[in-house]
Amino acid sequence: MLAYAIRRLLISIPIILISTFIVFLLVTYSGDPLANLRTKQPIPPPQVFAKYKHDFRLDQPVLERYWHWITGVVHGDFGPSVEGGGTLNIGHELGHRLIVSARLVIAAMIIAALLAVIVGVVSAMKQYSIPDYAFTFTGFLFLSMPVFWFAVLLKEGAIWLNTNAGTSLKTIGDTSPIVGPGAWAHFTDAVNHLVLPTIALAMTSYAAWSRFNRASMLEVLSSDYIRLARAKGLSRRRVLVRHALRTALIPFVTVTALDMAAILGATIITETVFQWRGMGTFLLDGIRNLDVYVVLAWLLVAALIVIVFNLIADLLYGVLDPRIRYE
Amino acid sequence: MSSRHDERLRSGRPNSGSHSQQTEEVSSPNAPLQGVALERELAGAPDREFTVAARSQWSMVARRFFRHKLAVVSLVVFVAVVLLAFVGGTLWHYNYQDLTGDYSVGPSAKHPFGTDSSSHDTFAQVLRGTQRSLEIALFVAVVATAVGTVYGSIAGFFRGWSDSVMMRIVDLFLTFPTIAVAAILGDQLGPRANGWLWIAVVLAALIWPYVSRVVRGVTLSIREKEYIEASRALGASNSRIIARHVVPNVIGPVIVTITILVAQAILAETALSFVGFGVKAPDTSLGLLVSVNQTAVQTRPWLFYFPGFFIIVIALSINFIGDGLRDALDPTQTRVRA
Numbered sequence: 198m199l200a201y202a203i204r205r206l207l208i209s210i211p212i213i214l215i216s217t218f219i220v221f222l223l224v225t226y227s228g229d230p231l232a233n234l235r236t237k238q239p240i241p242p243p244q245v246f247a248k249y250k251h252d253f254r255l256d257q258p259v260l261e262r263y264w265h266w267i268t269g270v271v272h273g274d275f276g277p278s279v280e281g282g283g284t285l286n287i288g289h290e291l292g293h294r295l296i297v298s299a300r301l302v303i304a305a306m307i308i309a310a311l312l313a314v315i316v317g318v319v320s321a322m323k324q325y326s327i328p329d330y331a332f333t334f335t336g337f338l339f340l341s342m343p344v345f346w347f348a349v350l351l352k353e354g355a356i357w358l359n360t361n362a363g364t365s366l367k368t369i370g371d372t373s374p375i376v377g378p379g380a381w382a383h384f385t386d387a388v389n390h391l392v393l394p395t396i397a398l399a400m401t402s403y404a405a406w407s408r409f410n411r412a413s414m415l416e417v418l419s420s421d422y423i424r425l426a427r428a429k430g431l432s433r434r435r436v437l438v439r440h441a442l443r444t445a446l447i448p449f450v451t452v453t454a455l456d457m458a459a460i461l462g463a464t465i466i467t468e469t470v471f472q473w474r475g476m477g478t479f480l481l482d483g484i485r486n487l488d489v490y491v492v493l494a495w496l497l498v499a500a501l502i503v504i505v506f507n508l509i510a511d512l513l514y515g516v517l518d519p520r521i522r523y524e
Numbered sequence: 525m526s527s528r529h530d531e532r533l534r535s536g537r538p539n540s541g542s543h544s545q546q547t548e549e550v551s552s553p554n555a556p557l558q559g560v561a562l563e564r565e566l567a568g569a570p571d572r573e574f575t576v577a578a579r580s581q582w583s584m585v586a587r588r589f590f591r592h593k594l595a596v597v598s599l600v601v602f603v604a605v606v607l608l609a610f611v612g613g614t615l616w617h618y619n620y621q622d623l624t625g626d627y628s629v630g631p632s633a634k635h636p637f638g639t640d641s642s643s644h645d646t647f648a649q650v651l652r653g654t655q656r657s658l659e660i661a662l663f664v665a666v667v668a669t670a671v672g673t674v675y676g677s678i679a680g681f682f683r684g685w686s687d688s689v690m691m692r693i694v695d696l697f698l699t700f701p702t703i704a705v706a707a708i709l710g711d712q713l714g715p716r717a718n719g720w721l722w723i724a725v726v727l728a729a730l731i732w733p734y735v736s737r738v739v740r741g742v743t744l745s746i747r748e749k750e751y752i753e754a755s756r757a758l759g760a761s762n763s764r765i766i767a768r769h770v771v772p773n774v775i776g777p778v779i780v781t782i783t784i785l786v787a788q789a790i791l792a793e794t795a796l797s798f799v800g801f802g803v804k805a806p807d808t809s810l811g812l813l814v815s816v817n818q819t820a821v822q823t824r825p826w827l828f829y830f831p832g833f834f835i836i837v838i839a840l841s842i843n844f845i846g847d848g849l850r851d852a853l854d855p856t857q858t859r860v861r862a
Contacts, residue, residue, distance in 0.1 A: 220705075469799055
């Protein structure tokens with residue numbers, strides 16, 4: 198098991214290297230990083246261009262540039278940034294924004310997974326009942342609803358509640374600029390800001406996951422060993438929790454990990470609507486400013502997260518399913 | 525509609541001989557068509573007590589699909605939306621760029637979806653946006669499915685090291701969030717002439733790996749089936765096995781995948797346009813309309829709700845069609861024994 202984990206980790210290294218190189222080529226050839234500078238009025242003096250070219254290593258061949266970048270990253274240097282006149286430290290900013298986004302992603306994934314398991318079990322137990330049809334329909338509805346539209350709708354709902362029911366749900370930003378003293382005030386402020394984006398982000402994953410759980414529960418419930426467990430006289434509850442649910446949840450672990458890339462994508466949209474200063478808006482601002490090293494840093498982190506999650510899922514699969522043995 | 529659809533599906537019957545789905549039908553190689561069976565009976569030829577007409581696989585699939593009420597209703601809705609966007613847009617008395625002179629008025633008989641602050645007719649804009657979004661989604665679905673199917677079936681059929689290499693390439697694609705890479709490319713390609721087509725190409729290039737995974741999985745399971753072994757024992761070549769046995773059996777999951785992809789592509793395109801890296805003005809799409817009008821949601825709600833409503837109707841109807849097709853094409857399906 199340990200040997201397998203180590204081997205998988207080692208295989209991940211060349212995958213990271215190849216994928217970052219492809220991304221590096223893609224970003225390098227997708228546009229001119231000096232385009233915004235060229236259209237500036239008045240046109241900056243040639244020294245400025247020369248400095249940018251040097252700082253961004255545009256005067257070096259691509260392979261050399263990639264080598265400088267990837268070795269820099271290993272040492273914690275993510276390269277120069279356009280923002281703030283080149284003073285922005287990408288690594289520092291990335292770390293800060295990663296924490297902001299991680300709150301949102303983790304909260305949304307936990308809520309989506311819990312809801313999906315509950316709904317999947319209820320739907321499978323009472324197949325073709327009214328709750329099953331209702332859950333199926335809402336599942337399909339959320340599967341078909343654009344995140345951004347739902348997010349704006351949530352914002353509107355919150356504003357309506359705030360004016361009519363006296364609640365104080367935060368609709369914009371990840372934290373308030375001024376928060377009362379004490380850690381508790383900071384905590385409640387952060388949670389308050391978290392509520393709406395979490396619902397928006399959770400719903401997209403919930404839709405697909407609840408469908409998946411329903412299908413896998415149905416399959417397990419119709420298998421022979423469940424019938425045997427019931428025939429032995431075990432209670433419905435015990436059969437459901439100890440025998441059926443355990444088996445049904447194993448493939449679900451893999452599904453959540455495989456969806457990681459999609460969740461990161463949905464986070465970009467959610468953060469845009471709620472104007473969070475997280476990873477998503479960091480990427481979009483980077484693209485708009487033609488800030489190549491910001492974009493590269495973002496993609497690197499995203500790829501790392503996806504690869505690590507897949508590794509964890511594979512290992513967990515081995516722990517949960519005794520039929521699988523890694524050598 | 526129904527009979528034409530039936531006919532189209534029926535025309536696929538020469539392939540049906542090799543299908544695993546045949547278990548449900550009482551098939552007789554001598555009486556493949558009802559007409560033939562009847563003819564024989566009339567001629568007094570049958571040496572059996574009763575004759576059972578065999579149903580082709582596709583007619584069974586069609587029968588099962590048309591019993592799925594929600595799927596049939598969704599098909600009607602989807603066709604209606606497509607007609608509305610492609611035909612209705614040209615018939616409507618306003619063009620999406622026309623300045624009507626009515627500024628920010630709510631829905632009325634003259635402007636069913638109201639107008640915006642520059643006096644554009646929202647109904648015309650939504651129709652045009654729907655057209656654009658559908659064009660992109662259909663392009664993505666067809667191209668990604670074609671590429672993914674060929675790629676996945678080759679990897680699955682030949683297995684071995686070529687499969688490993690091909691699937692590692694797919695893994696590379698799956699490491700990055702689609703929307704992020706699409707935004708990077710869309711930023712450069714969106715503003716070009718025919719920007720929408722470029723967006724479609726980018727999305728197709730990012731989505732085909734998902735299809736290839738599905739197809740590879742199906743191919744892997746099919747190639748282990750007994751009928752493939754039997755065919756090989758009879759001396760069939762690889763190309764014959766692929767054409768006669770693998771392709772017809774992969775078609776089912778592929779059709780379902782296409783429908784899911786149309787829905788996903790619509791959502792991806794609208795999300796991309798929403799964050800500003802997809803379709804750009806003066807062209808329009810449903811995502812762009814929602815993006816432009818999200819600030820007007822309180823003052824002129826019609827600007828925001830109608831384009832979003834169209835996205836949901838399209839994606840929802842396609843998802844239900846896909847669900848109906850999945851049930852209809854599922855060989856283990858016994859609940860609706862048509």
